[in-house]
Amino acid sequence: MKATRGSTQASSHAAARWHGHTVGYPPGDLLAACYRRRGPMTRLGRYVYLLGPEANRFVFANSDLFRWREAFAGLIPVDGPTSLIVSDGAEHRRRRRLVQPALHHRRIDHYIAIMAASADAALDGWRPGRQVDVYQELRAAIRRSTIHALFGQRLAQESAFFGAQLQVLLDLVDHLPQTVEWKRRLGTPQWRRAMAARSRVDARIAEEIARVRAGSADADDHVLASLVHGRDDDGDGLSDAEVRDQAVTLIAAGFETTSAAAAWAVYALLSTPGVWDRAAAEVHRVLGGRRPESDDLPRLPYLNGVVQETLRLYPPAVVSARKVATGFEFADRRVRADTLLLYSPYVTHRLPELWADPLEFRPQRWIPGEPGFGKPKPYEFLPFSAGPHRCIGAALATTELTVMLARVLARTELHLPAQRIRPTGFAAMRPAGGLPVDVLARRPAAA
Template sequence: MTPEVVRYRQADLLIGLYRRFGPVVRLGPYTYLLGPEANRFLFAHPELFEVERAFQSLVPVDGPTSLIVSDGEDHQRRRRFVQPALAHRQIAGYVPVMRANAEAAVDSWRAGEVVDAYQEFRRAIRRSTIHALFGEELAKESDFFGAHLQVLINLIDRNPAVVTLLRTLRAPAWHNAMRARRAVDAKVYQAIEAARQGGEAGAVLASLVRGDGLSDLEVRDQVVTLIAAGYETTSGAMAWAVFNLLRHNGAWERAQKDDEYLAGVVNETLRLYPPAVVSARVAAQPFEFAGKKIGQGTFLMYSPYVTHRLAEVFPDPLRFDPGRWEAKPAPHEFLPFGGGPHRCVGAGLATTELTVMLKVLLEKEKPELLPQRLTPTGLAAMRPRNGLRIRVAG
């Protein structure tokens, strides 16, 4: 029987270490800052932490100027070009595209068919993300981006030390990834040039190429980051949301009728299955936290998963309870998209996309969640390792 709440063994280990040793845990090459007070400290003191060094393993995909790997003024400048197209009013304009892609996916299912809901919505989310942010022409290449970006995602889904070794040895996995990157870059640079010449472009691409604020490399890195990170994290969350609706008695039926409850389903999904199980920083200078000294250059990790599953933050934390969201938690208590100046710029887009696609699914007859063993994988984008099998009603 499929469990009601799926546990991630590696992350559960961190909860045990937090209980035993407190908010500062040294484990191998990493120092973990765990729990809500550690999050509060980290978000309140960005000057103590470097992001660029912490996320070097993402550079093969996202590029050296990506928001994810940018610090200080460079980060703020690039963020100013991306943010306007991801404001709430702009996101509302993307809803028809999201809905159309969700309907196309769900309407293609046949009665009695067994489908992988994770992969089905992953394709729909990728296409709608590209279409909404970068335009219809680039969206036509959605499957191309999916195939080639997956090669790159598979590379960086490994331990960073392994990625470094593969690069040093120029191993086949590295060569294949770089070949895929060149193919992706060719498509993106072509779209950038067309947009600079006044051609069709989505809201974000138009904003990025406006004026002389960003180089072509900077535009390329933001485009690829928003595509790859956007569908990789949101599709994982979508799979867990579908699981929650089908696994918990009455959840599907209530969400069909109550938009507020559906919003709670989305938040509970992001609480129990946050896209980033852990995130990283590097200490930019020595500091002290919770009575422990942290040296400059220390590689630090913090964990939304740990915070979200602490009983002192969320009572009865392993209970799926969409009703608990009548009270809003503090930013350092609920952080599925990080926090502080580096909070994910696409958070609003992701929650809207989840809500819209779930609404489309809820308009159909309830599918059957098949018995299966769900194993979480991915520390930066938690997803069910073998997908999520459901049987279409009818």
């Protein structure tokens, strides 16, 4: 094994020289150049970009100036018209109050065993001497564990069905919103296929909602049950349509964005010298070969740093949007009502005035006491947005990433072959063509 590890280390160094430590994304890099040349406000065509930490702080502190529904209308074909991401004002606050308890930290702790089992099921199929697409493999595992947590084990067995149907919808919305609207108006073949897929997903979820409302004995300990039965202080609950939209949003956003981040994390682990070794040593020291439990996660500071550093350099959303409801002034310039405003986590996360050596992958910058440690402010680190519309599944996503990576580190030795890594994606930045890796060794799951 020592010789294998040494060859892995050498291969990792070679991969780092080939790939470089950090992959850039041309649209995001263009915005970064605009920020350096023009300051925090840039107009490009029909859009206004507010860039950098002060712009982020303004946007998050003045949520009453903006609307969300029009900004994210392109996601409605997948998430539905009552999803949190397209809800405004009082309706957003009401729905968020009802959805939030379903994702309480105590519930997420219960899901860790599901996440680890799903990771192990995927890893069991990896064979030394073979090549696997880490992106697709972890995407399937994350989808299974997300559906298991949301719907229970019975529907988790239909993960492939939901993956196939939701992929048709995700392919549709992986375009600019105006492109999605154009496809809707023309009724293009892609639009029709997507609507047929949505009907199949809706029908299957409606069946499960009916089972929960009827008091099915095996449907009382997962997120769907919480969404169906949840009530706020006024006794108000979610309608079946609202339950459907929140559930699909959690599934689709969960596996789409989290699997992209998982792939980037593996890429960084393998392409940055020393990172895999330190993370794997920490996992072995804390866990040995066993699966993690909730109390273990705080004892993995370096692995948690890998997760946070991945989300910094490869945030799922390169840009995010708001529709301006009320005109305002920022940086001595006027922004009119009905303007589509965009801000960029990608730009903020790579600014040298906020991050030392911002293009270097350094998990230790997230560990108190380590050189370069500094706790960023909410408007400086925003992989899940911030303010009243911060992603409700943020804790679920970071837990999933930590658990999946812990199992990969504990059970495998991998090599990143020479390849061109090219990011793509409007809804979630991901490696185009996946992320092939060579499996050098794979250990059995601990009993």
